Amino acid sequence: MTAITTRPLSDSSDSLLRFAMRADATLCAGAGLFVAMAADPLSRLSGLTATSEWIAGAALVLYGAALYVLAAMPSVRGVGIGVVAANLVFAVAAVAVVVSDVLPLTGAGVAMVVATVAVGLGFAYCQYLGVRRLA
Template sequence: MATVASTVDTTAEAKLLRFALKQDALGSGAFGVVCVAAAAVFGELFGLPAALLYPVGAFLVAWAAALFLLSSRPAIGRAAVGVVMAINIAWVAASVELLVAGWFPLTGLGIALVIVQAVVVAGFTGLQFAGLRKHA
């Protein structure tokens, strides 16, 4: 019976997974910084309250730091990547819920923003899954 390793190797085997984690970190960090720096402007432009954008932005900056740390480790734990993917899936589900429930009076640009960022996060998650499967 084959044993599944609990970590991903540091060499080229983990190239796709590291790439996916770093891209997720870059996107999350950039979006987080913009949310914190321009919460009032974003709130008006997209129909989202600044009081929501500040903590979301701060979370995203911290999330980005955690993703960079994970991607730079000598061995990437599969369980850690599973947690990252679960959080990303929860983010996408919350984005859909935000649209369906109508919690905020989103503008057309706000609806587009929520859809685009959810699609991007889903894409990162797909790449992370592919990176894990490639080395199973």
């Protein structure tokens, strides 16, 4: 017979942070796969090239995989702070790109970027709450 030597997930103080990081990783990787597979139709919709759509999708898959691995680290507080900061930096950079009109985005492309920023900020908020719970 084996014994369980770890605390149940519900008793751990880092469960919210780990859950938010894993949910962020899963959604990023899934969205990245979708964007990479549908790069050509999405490029016509967003105004970007199919290559840039594919690169963005691949980057999302890599980020999701890395984030999922980082969520399993024994001490997750520092990683959580870094992920919150990265999500905030991404949101600011994406809004700056849309506002400055650097990319030839269509109306649908702008809507996709804004939706991505909103989801990223939602995950950043959940991760922030998880980091605060650890303090």
